[in-house]
Amino acid sequence: MKGVIRLETEIVGMFLKESGFAALFVWMLYSTMKTNKEREANYQAVIEKNQDVIETQAQAFSTLSQDVNEIKQIIVQDSKN
16 A cells, blocks of 8 residues: 555656646747747748739730730831721
């Protein structure tokens, strides 16, 4: 019986010693996850802004392409005459 009580006391003592490290680990994991979540939200905001810029440029290039095609047609018609 004394051996069982001694073993239980040692196990409880071990858990008490290691609980500080476990708590530190949990806190570090939580803070890291929180920081990563915030960073990911910032990245998503930047990506959305970049998508808006890309769409605006694509529309501008589309208009420019149409203008260049019109100029080509005018030059080809003038060179035939």
